[in-house]
Amino acid sequence: MADTLTKLTYQTFQQGKNYFGLAHKILSNRLKNIISPSEQPTKPIPQETLLKIRERLNHLLEADWQDAERGIYPESLLFDNPWEDFFRYYPLVWLDLPQMWERVNQKRCQEFSPSIDIDGYPSYYLQNFHYQTDGYLSDFSANLYDLQVEILFGGSADVMRRRILAPLVETLHGTSLQPRQTRVLDVACGTGRTLKMIRAALPQASLFGTDLSPAYLRKATELLSQIPGELPQLLQANAEELPYLDNYFHAVTSVFLFHELPAMVRQRVIEQCFRVTKPGGTFIICDSIQMSDFPDMEPAMENFHETFHEPYYKNYTTDNLVERLEKAGFENIEMQVHFMSKYLIARKPA
Numbered sequence: 001m002a003d004t005l006t007k008l009t010y011q012t013f014q015q016g017k018n019y020f021g022l023a024h025k026i027l028s029n030r031l032k033n034i035i036s037p038s039e040q041p042t043k044p045i046p047q048e049t050l051l052k053i054r055e056r057l058n059h060l061l062e063a064d065w066q067d068a069e070r071g072i073y074p075e076s077l078l079f080d081n082p083w084e085d086f087f088r089y090y091p092l093v094w095l096d097l098p099q100m101w102e103r104v105n106q107k108r109c110q111e112f113s114p115s116i117d118i119d120g121y122p123s124y125y126l127q128n129f130h131y132q133t134d135g136y137l138s139d140f141s142a143n144l145y146d147l148q149v150e151i152l153f154g155g156s157a158d159v160m161r162r163r164i165l166a167p168l169v170e171t172l173h174g175t176s177l178q179p180r181q182t183r184v185l186d187v188a189c190g191t192g193r194t195l196k197m198i199r200a201a202l203p204q205a206s207l208f209g210t211d212l213s214p215a216y217l218r219k220a221t222e223l224l225s226q227i228p229g230e231l232p233q234l235l236q237a238n239a240e241e242l243p244y245l246d247n248y249f250h251a252v253t254s255v256f257l258f259h260e261l262p263a264m265v266r267q268r269v270i271e272q273c274f275r276v277t278k279p280g281g282t283f284i285i286c287d288s289i290q291m292s293d294f295p296d297m298e299p300a301m302e303n304f305h306e307t308f309h310e311p312y313y314k315n316y317t318t319d320n321l322v323e324r325l326e327k328a329g330f331e332n333i334e335m336q337v338h339f340m341s342k343y344l345i346a347r348k349p350a
């Protein structure tokens, strides 16, 4: 009975987030059409595809619930939501929209506040991904990012991130390692939401995170210092040159990074992840679905890279990630697809 009630609460909670995201999108589109109308046509998504999307979302939520039920992670994670950030920053999401629309209409996508030092970053990174203000390079952007992503995915971004936990926990439990000896790295950890989930699932493991953005790392430190357990070690670094020893981590994860990298950089990052993973260790990628995973989504994928300024997404949607992983040396690559994300679980030979 208690379980049924908790499940119902979870479903209602997610439903609420989904409706909220939908309402936000409808209202903001209407407002955009009044304040900043654009000529750019977007491909309509057929009703049939929308029904399939809903069905996939329901499967994702069921898988999330089941993993919590079987103890992969605590049930409390299902209800984790950055409420404080929501109340503090949601009004700013709205206030920022007119500038963002202007950027969209004028296709200005490499625009940074004069106070931001852009020296030393790779040119592919100096973009207003999602047309967001300051790209990844300001505290303002870091404060709004999680809310914007949750709205985009109708409240399921964290649920999709949590899909990496089952393969991660299962590989580590399959070893004779003491929990404290386990080292896990999250590459491009952003604001730290994945590390927070890994901490809940593996309370004793030594956690590490790296990202190119100092502002996002500051935000991650703020989030991660509020939770019990050892503070994950965060480092600013380019994923193309990970500042760690060879064969150091029992597992490496990366969430929503690869679609934002040019093809050659994708390969270099995979090779770095291979280098720092221990023989017998596991590398887990979570990223957007690709064309072959859900061909009906073609119009939405076409819209996405245009309307959200994702310059490398089109190439990503048809890239052969399994081939890239194998080229780096990984083997036994398993693939999963859940809702709008795909997962690649790759092993480094023992």
Ligand SMILES: C[S@@+](CC[C@H](N)C(=O)[O-])C[C@H]1O[C@@H](n2cnc3c(N)ncnc32)[C@H](O)[C@@H]1O
Binding pocket: 125, 136, 161, 187, 188, 189, 190, 191, 192, 193, 194, 210, 211, 212, 213, 216, 237, 238, 239, 240, 254, 255, 256, 257, 260
């Ligand atoms: C879409 S966000 C994903 C962040 C986070 N993993 C999440 O789940 O929300 C992409 C992240 O990748 C980081 N990033 C992009 N290119 C990078 C690179 N070459 N090296 C390290 N981090 C990079 C960005 O700073 C940003 O935090």
